[in-house]
Amino acid sequence: MVKDRTIWWVRHGPTHAKTMVGWSDLPADLSDRDGLARLSDALPVNVPVMSSDLIRTRATAEAVRGARALLPPDPALREMHFGAWELKAHAEIEAEDPERIRAFWETPGEVRPPGGESWNDLGARVSEAVEALLETHGRLIVVAHFGVILSELQRILGWSGDQTFAQRIDPLSLTQIDYAPRPPRGPADQSPSVMAEATKRRFGLSQFRPRLWP
Numbered sequence: 001m002v003k004d005r006t007i008w009w010v011r012h013g014p015t016h017a018k019t020m021v022g023w024s025d026l027p028a029d030l031s032d033r034d035g036l037a038r039l040s041d042a043l044p045v046n047v048p049v050m051s052s053d054l055i056r057t058r059a060t061a062e063a064v065r066g067a068r069a070l071l072p073p074d075p076a077l078r079e080m081h082f083g084a085w086e087l088k089a090h091a092e093i094e095a096e097d098p099e100r101i102r103a104f105w106e107t108p109g110e111v112r113p114p115g116g117e118s119w120n121d122l123g124a125r126v127s128e129a130v131e132a133l134l135e136t137h138g139r140l141i142v143v144a145h146f147g148v149i150l151s152e153l154q155r156i157l158g159w160s161g162d163q164t165f166a167q168r169i170d171p172l173s174l175t176q177i178d179y180a181p182r183p184p185r186g187p188a189d190q191s192p193s194v195m196a197e198a199t200k201r202r203f204g205l206s207q208f209r210p211r212l213w214p
Helices: 033-042 055-064 090-096 098-106 119-137 146-157 161-165
Strands: 005-011 049-051 139-144 174-179 200-202 206-208
Touching (some): 005 055, 005 119, 005 146, 033 055, 049 055, 055 139, 090 098, 119 139, 119 146, 146 161, 146 174
Parallel strands (some): 005 139, 174 206
Antiparallel strands (some): 005 174, 200 206
């Protein structure tokens, strides 16, 4: 069993899109070379890097990896699938489907865009992938997306939907989550309890440091 379970989450570089960008494969703006260098320097040295399979995360991973090993991308770490709302501006969706879009933001959970994922769908997909990665690798640098990182913070800290959506995960920001080792599971399997404490510090990067206890 892997004992040291830490993920350094990096949000990809900005796309500058003003629309709902989920599974659309938009590129990231990686022109901030100084910011990328600071981010790379803030990451642990002997830890492999991986990302989702979308170009904005894959290119960001290449830009910050340095001499670190690069693992194959994982499609399960994609951003939320916005379905029929993909690449539409909020005002356009509000005009077409006002009740659903308000419920999507105000009561996140089971509300889905037409043909897309709910917040709970995203969280289940990501948490399953994360647990598999932790069991295999233990320590990873993962370049991912706003919704992916937020969903893990919500899982770890037990935040409500309002608390979760109030957070900022800036492009090229760093979010460190230390996951405590899981003990052997018995027949009466229970969900992990949460120590809901986090500190946020800024050194040109934003850092959360929550911890999940089994």
